[in-house]
Amino acid sequence: MxxxxxxxxxxxxxxxxxxxxxxxxxxxxxxxxxxxxxxxxxxxxxxxxxxxxxxxxxxxxxxxxxxxxxxxxxxxxxxxxxxxxxxxxxxxxxxxxxxxxxxxxxxxxxxxxxxxxxxLKRVGASRAIKRDLVDAAGSEPRCWICGFKFSGQAVDRFLKKRKGIELDLPKFVDVLKPRGILSRDIRIEVDHIVPVAGGGGGKDNLALACGWCNKSKGARTSIYDADGRPPRSVYALGSVVWHELPHPFWTVRILATRARCEHAGGCSATVKNAELFIAPGDARGAPNPSNLHIYCAEHDPYAAHRFFGREVAKRIWDDRARAVA
Ligand SMILES: [Zn+2]
Ligand SMILES: [Zn+2]
Known part of the structure; x- marks a missing residue:
């Protein structure tokens, strides 16, 4: 039927x-x-x-x-x-x-x-508010969107316990969610869950996010606030050649609304206890929102292939061009 x-x-x-x-x-x-x-x-x-x-x-x-x-x-x-x-x-x-x-x-x-x-007044993230947010996150502060676990160094920098700390950039970057190309990506930032521009205010609206998720989210709230076509770039995940990258806002929107591993056999990994990864559900389909899936590290079919040297990942993203119809 x-x-x-x-x-x-x-x-x-x-x-x-x-x-x-x-x-x-x-x-x-x-x-x-x-x-x-x-x-x-x-x-x-x-x-x-x-x-x-x-x-x-x-x-x-x-x-x-x-x-x-x-x-x-x-x-x-x-x-x-x-x-x-x-x-x-x-x-x-x-x-x-x-x-x-x-x-x-x-x-x-x-x-x-x-x-x-x-x-609506942007709640300036005072040190007390930052402290509260870190305390509320328990022993493992994570990005509320992708579950990335912040390093102790990032927490110290966020709370300004130590001045002028430069965070160590990772050697390898997930090409599908390229956090770590820029130092902002791995910092802790205070995200307005509902953007201020969209009417979001108050302390309950604040959450910790990694810089990459925060910048990729911006003031957008709807999947249709982002381009309808994925950015184009050619790269290989294992033996599979890809022609497009998932749009960063699609990644953020799907991660934040799914918030758990979608492994078919069931899985207890959520954004609260694990970092989550985006991947096409099927390699034969384009990486667009009708074919993007969330996995934990254990169930990620691309776990062995998605991490690229930082410079290589940077080049793949720098090469992207808007796809033409
Ligand atoms: Zn994140
Ligand atoms: Zn899983």
Missing amino acids: LLTRLSHYIDGTPHDSSSLWRMTDLVDMSSRPPPDAMLPRNEPMLRADAYAIWFRWFMEGLCNPLRYVEDETKTIIDVLADVLARVDALYSSEPQDERIAFAQKISQRIMLEVERHRQ
Whole structure:
């Protein structure tokens, strides 16, 4: 049954990408959503991230929370007046009591956003906050995204116990998640789980991350905030030649949402107790989000091949070019 649905879907999908620029073709494509289970990996995240963007655009398109942030005399009454006007215009044929109830619901959500933005002050990572974060991490402070275990030297540098410590760069770097090419990569940084630019504030929003994960995450929250195509570079993992690298933000997004080893036989390794690695689920598929898998060191099929000399890994990443359609 699934194959029948997939076959219909393939038949109805134009192979000519110029159709992506024709409105009639877009209308046709939008009437045929991809069948469930089309994507073997990460389908819930790939759908949820798309829906989350639609939802944000829907809410903010109705009424932009940033209109009320600066002027603190503006309250939910002001928001409601604006939202109601928009709802009346957009849904004029709906009963009035339903329009009012709907506008109230929307206004409450928008007001929450307004308040988040108002409170939003980047919690400067004071030494006390850093100390708290390290203490909360227990005996093995790790990156909350990839599970990389920080060295004692990195902890000392982070807490400024010793001034001017330069961290020792690793000799070998995981080519798929190239942490360690730059010294920032292996430092400890304070990550805003929800980026400040996206309304994240407060101490609960802070976590320890390695510099590589933190810089690769940036202010992005959705898989669609990153390029849709992987960077291109040619390299070999064992006997398999690869033509693309996993986009660093895909790696971060999938690691942070999976947070555990996905070995088919089951595994107790999580981001809290082990470093996790990204790899294509199948070497014949491209390293894109429908084919990327998380493994612990023990179950990683590329454990013997993914580590390259630092200079070689650097060259592979320096060589990358955006793939062209
Ligand atoms: Zn990390
Ligand atoms: Zn495992």
